[in-house]
Amino acid sequence: xxxxxxxxxxxxxxxxxxxxxxxxxxxxxxxxxxxxxxxxxxxxxxxxxxxxxxxxxxxxxxxxxxxxxxxxxxxxxxxxxxxxxxxxxxxxxxxxxxxxxxxxxxxxxxxxxxxxxxxxxxxxxxxxxxxxxxxxxxxxxxxxxxxxxxxxxxxxxxxxxxxxxxxxxxxxxxxxxxxxxxxxxxxxxxxxxxxxxxxxxxxxxxxxxxxxxxxxxxxxxxxxxxxxxxxxxxxxxxxxxxxxxxxxxxxxxxxxxxxxxxxxxxxxxxxxxxxxxxxxxxxxxxxxxxxxxxxxxxxxxxxxxxxxxxxxxxxxxxxxxxxxxxxxxxxxxxxxxxxxxxxxxxxxxxxxxxxxxxxxxxxxxxxxxxxxxxxxxxxxxxxxxxxxxxxxxxxxxxxxxxxxxxxxxxxxxxxxxxxxxxxxxxxxxxxxxxxxxxxxxxxxxxxxxxxxxx
Amino acid sequence: xxxxxxxxxxxxxxxxxxxxxxxxxxxxxxxxxxxxxxxxxxxxxxxxxxxxxxxxxxxxxxxxxxxxxxx
Numbered sequence: 001x002x003x004x005x006x007x008x009x010x011x012x013x014x015x016x017x018x019x020x021x022x023x024x025x026x027x028x029x030x031x032x033x034x035x036x037x038x039x040x041x042x043x044x045x046x047x048x049x050x051x052x053x054x055x056x057x058x059x060x061x062x063x064x065x066x067x068x069x070x071x072x073x074x075x076x077x078x079x080x081x082x083x084x085x086x087x088x089x090x091x092x093x094x095x096x097x098x099x100x101x102x103x104x105x106x107x108x109x110x111x112x113x114x115x116x117x118x119x120x121x122x123x124x125x126x127x128x129x130x131x132x133x134x135x136x137x138x139x140x141x142x143x144x145x146x147x148x149x150x151x152x153x154x155x156x157x158x159x160x161x162x163x164x165x166x167x168x169x170x171x172x173x174x175x176x177x178x179x180x181x182x183x184x185x186x187x188x189x190x191x192x193x194x195x196x197x198x199x200x201x202x203x204x205x206x207x208x209x210x211x212x213x214x215x216x217x218x219x220x221x222x223x224x225x226x227x228x229x230x231x232x233x234x235x236x237x238x239x240x241x242x243x244x245x246x247x248x249x250x251x252x253x254x255x256x257x258x259x260x261x262x263x264x265x266x267x268x269x270x271x272x273x274x275x276x277x278x279x280x281x282x283x284x285x286x287x288x289x290x291x292x293x294x295x296x297x298x299x300x301x302x303x304x305x306x307x308x309x310x311x312x313x314x315x316x317x318x319x320x321x322x323x324x325x326x327x328x329x330x331x332x333x334x335x336x337x338x339x340x341x342x343x344x345x346x347x348x349x350x351x352x353x354x355x356x357x358x359x360x361x362x363x364x365x366x367x368x369x370x371x372x373x374x375x376x377x378x379x380x381x382x383x384x385x386x387x388x389x390x391x392x393x394x395x396x397x398x399x400x401x402x403x404x405x406x407x408x409x410x411x412x413x414x415x416x417x418x419x420x421x422x423x424x425x426x427x428x429x430x431x432x433x434x435x436x437x438x439x440x441x442x443x444x445x446x447x448x449x450x451x452x453x454x
Numbered sequence: 455x456x457x458x459x460x461x462x463x464x465x466x467x468x469x470x471x472x473x474x475x476x477x478x479x480x481x482x483x484x485x486x487x488x489x490x491x492x493x494x495x496x497x498x499x500x501x502x503x504x505x506x507x508x509x510x511x512x513x514x515x516x517x518x519x520x521x522x523x524x525x
Contacts, residue, residue, distance in 0.1 A: 054465075054513065165490070189467070233491075341489075349489035351462065379463040383489040 001025055001076055001100070001316055005069045006044070008080030009059060010370030011386060012294075013040035016078050019308040028072055030065055032058035034378045040370065046072060053380040059083050062090045066097050076100035076315055078308075082382065085291040086113055086162075102315040104214075104269045104290045111265055112288040116159045116197050122285045125264030127257045130276065130284040132199035140180045144173055146198050153201040156180065158187030158194075162287075164234030165190055169201055202284065204436040205276040207231065208243055209289075210258035211299045211307075214267040215314045219323045222255045223303050224330045226295055229437050230430070232347050237417065237440070239295035240335040241302050244395050244433025250281040257283060269314050270296075270307055294338065294387070297366060301334040301391040333395040335402060337421050339411075341383040344420040351379045355413030365390055365405050377414060385416065395433060399425055423447070456499045458521040464488030466512045471521075475503045483521055486514065501525040 004020050005028040006013045017027045017040060029044035034053035041047045048068045050058040062084055069077055077094050079085035079102070091106040103109075112118045116136060119129045131150055136159060137143045147154050147170070156179055158166030166187045170176040180196075188194040211223040227243035228236040243251070258273040265288075272293050274286040296307050305321065313321055322328055341350045357373040359365075369386035377383060390405065392398040403425050406418055424430055429439040464486035471483050479500045486493040501523040508520050 185468075348493070349462065349491055351489065379488045381489065 001312060003028065003072070003074045003076075004102070004312075005030065005065070005072075005074040005077045006040070006080065007059070007065050007077055007084055008082070009035055009038065009040060009381065011040075011368045011384065012080040012292075012370075014043055014370060015368050016080060016308055017043050019306055019312070022306075023309060023312065025312070028069070028074055030059070030068060032380070034376070034380055038370065038375065039372055048072075053378060055083065055380065062087070062093060066093055066099075069094075069099060070097050074099060076102050076312075078102040078311070079291065081291050081294055086289075088113065100315050102269070102311050103292075104267060104271060108265050108267060109290045112271075112290050114159055115157065115161065115287055116195070118288055119285070121264060122261055125260055127261050127264070127285045128283060130199045130202065130286060133197045135197070136195035137197055140177060143176055143180055143196075143198060147173065147176055150198060150200050153203075155199045155201050156183050157197055157199060158183060158191055159197055160191035160193040160195065161187060162191075162289075164231075167234060202276050202278050204279050204438065205229075206243070206245060206436050207236075207274065207286075208246065208254060208277050208283075209272045209274040209293075210254055211293075211296070212258050212262045212267065212271050212273060213307075213310060213314070213320055214262050214269065214271070215320045215323075216268055216317055217319050218266075219320050220259050220262045220267065221320060221323065221325050221328060222258050223299050223305070223307075223328060225251060225254060226298055228295065229435055230424075230440050231437050232440055236295065237338050237340070238335060238421070238430075239298050240333065240395070240398075241298040242330060242333065244333075245435070246277070247281060250277065250283065254283055257285065261285065261288060270311050294384075295336050297368060297387060297389045298334040298336045301366065301389060302330045302332060303328055304331065332391055332393050333398045334389060334391040335395075335398050336387055336389045337402065337406065338384055338417075339386045339388060340417045341377040341385050341414045342417050343415045344417045347417075349379070349383045350415035351377050351383070352414035353377075354385070354411065356410055358410040360405070360408040360410065362405065364401070385411070399431070455504065456497075456501070456523050456525070457519045458483050458495060458497055458523060460486060460514045460516055460518045460520055461495060462486070462488055462493060463515045464493060464513070466508045466510050466514060466520075467492060469506060469508070469510060471503050471506070473503050473506055477501065477503060477523060483523075484508070495520060497523055499523060499525060 003026040027044040029047040084090040088106040088109040091101045094101040168179045184194045207228045214220040230238035272289040366389040467485045467487040482494045504522045504524045
């Protein structure tokens with residue numbers, strides 16, 4: 001593999017380019033008009049303009065991207081996360097054009113991208129799933145009937161959904177009636193597919209995921225877990241590894257279930273199996289993400305491997321760099337913070353120009369940033385500015401280092417969620433480590449009450 | 455006559471009212487999508503929708519007048 005095109009933008013494009021550079025692989029960037037001055041464009045060996053800022057006219061133009069790749073003679077395309085990364089049709093087109101797609105098979109992406117289908121596949125493989133419907137729900141009457149059988153509260157979800165979009169928690173039949181049509185409409189608008197289904201809402205759930213890796217020779221290993229329970233708007237903002245709140249026996253069950261899940265679909269390359277874990281440490285399969293994830297750096301820091309390098313090795317047809325599960329060790333504790341251009345209180349995006357970007361003393365801190373000072377965070381894309389990843393011997397030390405580091409970061413010109421982190425880190429909710437996905441919203445409520453009582 | 459303005463740049467995701475319709479203060483007039491988020495745009499005053507200047511799919515900039523309401 002001599003030349004790779006990165007079909008993505010921002011921090012993840014830059015992060016993939018860096019590994020390619022280390023491995024002596026040439027890189028090709030594609031970009032929109034809005035991103036012409038972005039670091040990833042400058043860092044790549046070659047860069048090509050795709051079109052206007054809107055993703056439909058640029059980053060999602062699969063045929064144009066493939067044409068460029070063929071024209072400049074790339075061996076492979078890395079899709080990053082989001083955008084075309086889980087688009088099976090794109091994968092097929094890449095392969096038909098004679099190139100390697102750095103990721104799993106198109107059929108696997110199809111199978112796991114459909115949330116209802118993946119539930120059925122996992123049950124057949126003996127992996128426990130969240131109680132719910134194994135078929136799409138067409139009408140409100142059907143939904144009401146199914147909800148009675150499952151029991152409220154329920155989650156109403158788009159089968160093709162993801163990224164926290166297209167799901168609503170319903171406490172009652174009235175709420176279900178209220179949201180049913182709007183979830184279908186959103187599912188159609190965002191994912192081109194209006195199939196919805198129901199799942200039982202698991203109270204006090206912890207969101208735990210397992211990083212797995214498979215190769216073309218049938219080897220599958222896991223690279224431990226990530227706890228992603230700190231969420232706002234159903235989207236992760238802090239991820240850590242290992243999880244601070246799991247009995248060892250539960251961890252081992254998660255690893256086994258994740259490996260079983262991967263083997264059941266003959267999984268190749270990097271993937272993540274997401275679970276929720278309830279109060280009694282019962283585990284439930286939630287979904288499988290057939291791509292490299294935003295939060296992969298926490299895993300990289302504890303296991304000490306470069307996952308993009310692993311992806312490239314597997315894509316070339318080689319065996320996993322480490323096939324022996326026992327040889328893969330997790331060391332210390334890593335925490336990732338997603339630095340978003342957003343109002344830290346209202347969680348509303350805050351686009352603008354980064355007038356100042358001073359990370360201060362970042363000794364020993366990993367920063368995967370997509371922007372430099374003067375960069376414009378435009379309203380066309382996800383508001384992620386950077387990821388800050390802290391690795392220390394223990395969780396307490398990692399939190400302590402995070403507080404010191406985040407407190408001295410100076411970003412001006414737009415709002416960021418750093419103040420949320422600096423206030424939330426010392427909280428009891430986060431400190432104990434035994435927190436559920438309700439922790440951040442609960443803490444925010446308490447802050448509001450305390451402010452009102454002042 | 456009050457103007458309903460875009461609070462930030464984005465794409466019109468839904469238009470929730472029609473011209474001639476009576477709206478309450480705080481009612482969602484339309485929803486923008488920006489940076490992978492839905493941004494509800496509310497009427498600041500009650501009144502009748504006099505004009506809607508955009509349609510679903512349009513890209514708008516911050517401060518663009520999306521609709522007008524007459525008291």
